[in-house]
Amino acid sequence: MRSTAPRGTLRKILKKHKPQLRLAANVDLLVHLSFLLFLHRLAEEARTNAFENKSKTIKPEHIISAAKVILKKSRG
């Protein structure tokens, strides 16, 4: 896996969505962690969908259906 997380980019994204919100130190690392876990979940779900479809590759349809579920789960 990559060794570095795009900390600056993460901060910019957060600022773009919520300019008034401030971030403490190293918080963006935890944001990165949550992002990783989100992708992890998404990949697992997509893989399961692909298996069910008996296809060897993950196709966009699999991901779309997976995203619906996982985004709902990740709402907090």
Added chain:
Amino acid sequence: MLKRVMQNQPQVSPLAPRISNHEDTQEAHSEVPSKRVSSMGELQLPDVAPQDTSITVFHMKKKRKKLSISEFERAADSRLPQYQAQSTLDSTIMARSLRLSVGSLLAPDTVEKRGLLRRPKTRRAVDMQEFEGRVEQNMLKNKAGQNDLMDSQSASGIRTSILTSDAEIMMNSTELFVQPQMDEDSQSKLPALEPQLSDSKTSAQRSLISDADQEEARLEGRVSSVSTNQGRTQSYSKSSNLDDEHVDRMTRVSPETPEKQGEEKLDHSQQSNPMAEISFTEEEAVCSVYRWSSPLPSKGSSTKLGSLVTLNVSRMSLKQVVSCIIEDLDVSDTEEEVIKTVNGVEQEKLSQEAAERGASTVHSEHLEKKLSEKAELQITAAQNSRGETEMAPSAGEELEEGSIGGHRSPRAEGEITRGIGAESVAGHSPAFSSFHKPEMTPLSETDEQEDELQDQAVMIHLDSTVEEPAEDEVEHPPSQEVSMKTPAFVRAPAQNLLSTPHVAKPAAPSSPLKLLKPKTVPKKLRTSEKKPREPQIPRSLIKEIFRHFAKMPVTRDAFQIVEKCSERYFKQLSNDLEAYTHHAGRKTVEAADLEVLMRRQGLVTDKMPMNVLIERFLPLEYRMLLIPVAVGGNKVIPCK
């Protein structure tokens, strides 16, 4: 222990289908086994003794994690490609199993590599002259998009050059470097260029026509020639154009190689040239040659015309001569020489027009230089000449045309600056402009008059199929100017390369500005257009992470969707974080807020504390930052 391992080995089948249940464990252990492999490898290198310990450790670990050796091997096999480098295992049993797989993986590669043969390089040495000629051609072609015209003109230019050479011989010109070289070169180059020239007679005709136009264009710049033209009939003016073309072509020919000639001729051959034009072009060529060579009034032109016509009866001979001339120019032409000759010739041209037939080649070179120098001034001239040359769409030697076209474009600029309203002649091949360039020095009314005459000649030739799109002719003056600007702009660097510090005549104070503008404006636009890009997670990172987690091939379209999902996720995330922070009465997001979020997401549970997740997924550097570590000396990192 070893026996047990060996017994277990045959049970392992790396191809056995894995149940999803095991996958997770494997995933978790895949990293671990890899580490073990590497560690084992390291251990084995120095000593064989520790093997047992490593294996025992391995076994213990296996028991702890309830992973059999078979599972480990399978995982290890799956990890083999990644850890081949690490697998320095030599003697352990695990190493053997790994080695088998590794060997099988490596063997095909090595076999393939041995069989790899290097293809014989089929590169030929670059001929500098050819290259220069081609560069010139390209530059010329870029001007005003009048490639066809230029080609025709170049072809005609070649013709005119032939004509001029013939005329020179006839006229016994007193120019240096002309006749003997011409003869020799023509003879030597005849066989070489004949196949190229044998494209079609029409091409020769076209070249004649274009030459005539070009010559006329050239003559425009010349006072004497211009004056003579005016009094002449249209045909005469056309011949003067031919002369101009010749001059231009001569200059063009030098940079161009015979190959280019062949190419151009082919292009021209495609062009349709009515036969009627042929004779006319010949006449024009004759006239132009005459005019170019001699500033004398039109009186003697008629006689010379006749002589020239007789000379030019056989197209093949012309072709040959043209080819010879072209080769001559290619061989003998060098920038330095041209520059010198240009400088010298410019002054002499006017005076020696009468005997310049023989020096057509030399002049052509000079013309090139001049043209490069006076590109700006000769826009108008080029336009006029273009129109005329279009009238004579002779396919002709394409080389000449190409070169002439380049010349003409600068000439056209000069003409424009003169304020010549020969817009109808806008279609004139750029060769004209080139012709005009060298003649810009003697800028005078005659030039304008010549342009007018050329326009007339163009009108006459309107019937003839003009390759150059009529659009060019129909172009409005400003559009022409604009089109000329680009050639000037394109030519500017060429000029810098070729020309001496000669500066274009004042006729174009605007042209320098025009030259500058295209250069600077694009830069400004680019720098000011740079927009602040929206922050987004790099696609490569998303791809990498997703691919790592998915462990399956993913289509490219799928990644777009993943990207969109991640964007939406970040939006959700920011909203949630804001809600939590606000709920806590703070304005700054803290780690606690993140933990709350992950708990609500279901990622962090009582069984799975946050720190474990950190340890799992984040690299060590980040882990050190996030999790306080107690070190000796009563220290805690990071310090609180």
